[in-house]
Amino acid sequence: MNKFLRVLTCAAALLCAPAAFAESCSTAAEMDAATKQALQSAARSYFQYVSQGNVQGITMSAIADIAANAQGVQGLLQEHQANLSGASATPRNTYLFEAGGTATLERAEFFCGVFNSPAKVGFTLNGLPPGKYGLVIMDVTGSKVPYFYSFLLKQEGTMWKVAGLFPRSRQVLGKNAQYYWQQARDFKARGQRFNAWFHYLVAKELAAPLPFMSTVALDSFYDEIQSSMPPDFPAERPMNLPAFNGKTYQVTQLFLVPNEKDRNLDLVVKYSTPDISNPGQTFLENKEVMKALVTKYPELKEPFTNLVARAVAPNGQDFGSMLPIKDVK
Known part of the structure; x- marks a missing residue:
């Protein structure tokens, strides 16, 4: 489970599939008020630990695998400490996931919202143990650069424990995803395949709060990116x-x-x-x-x-x- 410490361990996907799965998702509007409040309250508290660089606070509030990896938590918090010190965060979106069964799910897919609507959202988490999870996506204020910060929380008894931390800067060198997307398109129009590809990758990194999140708009964007990869780019082979x-x-x-x-x-x-x-x-x-x-x-x-x-x-x-x-x- 410590794989959720790092942002790039999960693949983004949203597939058209039947709803009758062991995995289910409730949006903030669909879950009961007490659960929503508990998830958002936990996320706010945990973000305070993040902004303070409080490794012990996170590990003592985390599931066993993350609690045992204090060094990994410290590295992640330190990586973003300069930008997030003293910042605060407000919940933007809250989701409740239920992963059924008794075995770890190799690929857990959660589809949220009205199926086939523009507002639908999907999440794919690899290697997810069964249980009840909350995902709170937060807008950060008071940071040196704009940020999203998200927490994956797992219910253990009456507590919602940290099962994943996902910092996500919304700018690179003061420029947002839209800027790098337009740069990529401009380079592509001029036949500069590699320059276009690199700028597409920066735009992709900034476009969504989570790398394993997908929406209709993101799917279209990702398709544009994938179709633009130079055939000789060293992705899967040298x-x-x-x-x-x-x-x-x-x-x-x-x-x-x-x-x-x-x-x-x-x-x-x-x-x-x-x-x-x-x-x-x-x-x-x-x-x-x-x-x-x-x-x-x-x-x-x-x-x-x-x-x-x-x-x-x-x-x-x-x-x-x-x-x-x-x-x-």
């Missing part, structure tokens, strides 16, 4: 990148990171290498990868500030180098 030194590198990852200093985005490329024990040689290899990447995809020089190449050894250790992308030649 990308072969021929370099000027005669080698072909196996690129395993390409992703963006915010550069707060320059108020822009940096591009990171990771590639496999058998050995990083010689820093000087690895630096030269990193430069070869950078040069090969911007030669193959010159469009990358337009929107990004820096290019970071990270050589990854078989044991997972890596060696990174960074250059201003305009200087890579």
